[in-house]
Amino acid sequence: MLNDKLILKEIRKGNSSVFESVFHEQYDSLVKFANHFLLDYKAAEDVVQGTFIYLWENSSSIQIKSSVKAYLYQSVKNSSLNQLRALKIKDKYELQYLEAILETADDKWIDDEELIESIKQALLKLPKQMYLIFCKKYFEEQSIKEIANEMSLSENTIKVQLHKGRNSIRQILEMATSFIFLF
Known part of the structure; x- marks a missing residue:
């Protein structure tokens, strides 16, 4: 001392x-x-x-x-x-960008049709339950608690599925395109 x-x-x-x-x-x-x-x-x-x-x-x-x-x-x-x-915040913004791409059909906003199609294909490659959870969370904007109650699953299961879903989409996109998501 x-x-x-x-x-x-x-x-x-x-x-x-x-x-x-x-x-x-x-x-x-x-x-x-x-x-x-x-x-x-x-x-x-x-x-x-x-x-x-x-x-x-x-x-x-x-x-x-x-x-x-x-x-x-x-x-x-x-x-x-x-x-x-700080990285989690960055990841959240990248995920919001992904959501915006998926929700928009405005070619003026984003002109990379190949990227949009790759994202849609990546979502379709998720296991059915993971796909449903992902869509409920990010497209229907349901809370984790709401999804857990609706699907009769634990909140922790929903969190794990969302995490695995993001990782799966990232891996699929990295293989399919030169666009790299870091979420």
Whole structure:
């Protein structure tokens, strides 16, 4: 604990050699840690580098209660989880784009008939129950609870089916077209 207080004190003073020492000592293990969450080595490196930048730039206001190492791991974990939340938001927008393509017949809005046809074909390749759940959720805009009640299934089953449906559509589209969905 005393060593951590000295490290933080030196970083607050702007001692770059102490900061670099902590960076080199912790970097690889923090990247591996972040990669367990993100499953993307480059993104993990970005998260860790961002954590160290934040530490350097905000060292005067950071309160470390346990150790610098524990602080870094917690910061990397939080940043990784925030990045995953951001990806879910991105995925939601891509799914809305997919829905918009499927619902529109306006050639002026989208002129890729091959893409529209590929999406329709991908939906038709889903297992019957998955297709029904997918349509109820995204075209009839029913809630998971409503679908579960209507189909006499658990809400968890509906969630799993929706997740598998999105993955199946993505895989079918990746094979059928050069258009890649990341949802």
